[in-house]
Amino acid sequence: MEKQAGIVSVVIPTLNEAETIAGVIAELPRPLVREVIVADGGSSDTTLAEAAAAGARVLAAGRGYGRACSAGAAAADPASTILVFLDGDGADRADLMAQLVGPIADGARDFVLATRTLGGREAGAMAWHQVLAGRLAGMAMRLLYGVPYTDMCAFRAIRRDALDRLAMREMGYGWNLEMQMLAAQAGLRVLEVPLPYRRRAGGQSKVAGSLRGSLRAGGRIVVTLMRVAWERR
Secondary structure: OOOOOOOEEEEEEEOOOOOOHHHHHHHOOHHHEEEEEEEEOOOOOOHHHHHHHOOOEEEEOOOOHHHHHHHHHHHOOOOOOEEEEOOOOOOEOHHHOHHHHHHHHOOOOOEEEEEOOOOOEOOOOOOHHHHHHHHHHHHHHHHHHOOOOOOOOOOEEEEHHHHHHHOOOOOOOOHHHHHHHHHHHOOOOEEEEEOOEOOOOOOOOOOOOOHHHHHHHHHHHHHHHHHHHHHOO
């Protein structure tokens, strides 16, 4: 793959991230990025206005984390060959994006994702059950496919044509896990990169911020794991 500026579309799914989204967009290494797409899940605050003012292309994707990611990927510039996904809360180190994009642009990897569990984490950046969920999912995928994932971090880069071939259909919080499972099943060249992880820069987490959110996300992840494993046995 040709390594050059302008091959990357960045997709940021959002839901009420008005406090943080402009900072996330500003932190991206813009010489590497062709465009930034903010795919919104129905924010009731000024997320879309803040994102547009910061230079992003915004779209109303509808409810669902996976739905927002899918809509953003589908809307990306056809000339982009690498898609990068990250959250809009400021916890991911957007300025380190080159560490994910580089191995793909060099032709060495197809799918590169950050791992928070092996990288340095600020105190309070991840709840214990988030770390545990990543470890357990990783163990399951190692047993199923032999791919030793350690996390389900949202910060990831993938070759666009590879993502298209995965034919993902998860519209909820199981999106990240489904991508990792299908990538392993498809034999993609996968790499995890330890990256530092911060506490969210503002607002409240939709997953770890409440018991209800944690249970809902956890349940969706379990359902996704079982479905994908069963469908592709």
